Amino acid sequence: MKQAVHIGGPASAGPDLQELLGQVARGDQAAFAQVYDMVCGPVLGLVRSVLRDPAQSEEVAQEVLLEVWRSAPRFQASRGSGMTWVLTLAHRRAVDRVRSAQASSDREHRAALLDRTPAFDEVTEQVESRLEREQVRRCVRTLTELQRQSVTLAYYQGLAYREVAELLSVPLGTVKTRLRDGLIRLRDCLGVNA
């Protein structure tokens, strides 16, 4: 039996993530199980894209899900969607892990990072998820090369902007602005409103 990857959004029936997080905040473990079903696929996918190592990724994904449970009482819907809250926690944790792990050894294979592509090609049977992937891929293609590299290195590999600048041999200020205007272009292409 294949377990579905749910990505939330209007297509999913039943109570939405926001509502469920409200129930989780009151200690409802059954609601948490539903939250798990909605967020675990994206959380694990994102963490894995940053950390690469499957065992470590699972460990960090677990930490993220525990944090969702613990801090659900602090989730504020007025500040963003439930999925954004969860994936922000996930990205933050993955980034913290990758930076602490690599602080000493420094990233050995920096050049290899450039060749890594985000795991858009991971196998998934879910139609919802494939459509999301297609749309993101299409919008990423509308970015300039420098925008694309900056955004994907920062997001999918978890690099700090200083590392991005070093890796791409461009000034710090340039990376800051490419991260911003790259995301703005993606926002408009994807039709995000928040």
Place this chain on the structure above:
Amino acid sequence: MSSTAELHTLTGAYALHALAPDERAEFERHLEVCPACAQEVRELAATTTRLGLAVAVTPPPALKEQVLRRIATERQEPPKVSRESRGAGGGAARGRALSRFALAACLAAAAGFGGVAVWQHQEAQDARARASDSQQRSEALAAVLAAPDAKIRTGELSDGATGTVVVSQARDKAAFIASGLPKPPGGKVYQLWFNDDGTMRDAGLLDPSASSDSVLMAGSVGEASGMGITLEPAGGSPQPTSDPLALMNFPT
């Protein structure tokens, strides 16, 4: 210290967690006084969410069981705004949360107590067969616990011990988790039963020497409306020989 104009350009790096810790702290102070940046950060964070969704994977089924088990023993933080939890409604809300806790604590129950265990047949089998058997059983167990239709019920067994049963009608399987169950007296074992309308059907033994804390009940749920647990002579019995320590109806 950065100039304000420079700070405005950090929304993207901030949303991507790409700032150094000191710059991050400085930008967060700026966010409190700059609604334009705060709004832009919200939008860009929502945009990164789409990037995250695009790399979703199918998680391994066992992960769900692990996470659900861990949250049941994990305290939640108090909400930032505490007024809702005070006053008249507070008590009721707390009561509901606790009973939900008791019910769903299921997946967790045994974690802290090291109670129960994977059932092994008494018949001698060679070690290899047993290993692959127990592997198959733990996969089946994970499948029951993670089944979308899984229903849960927790009940008292005896002084302080609780038993939790998880039933998946779709898989026609049930799992049992005990916590705080004392070691059986010498020469005795705990045996599980399906309750087929008053007739007890063997559902395997709890093996106190095994390390797992949840057990897949042997056999299919079928028409059973509940389960029971008894103390039996070592090796188990074809029929219960003692009064049940507990009988539980399956959740519906």
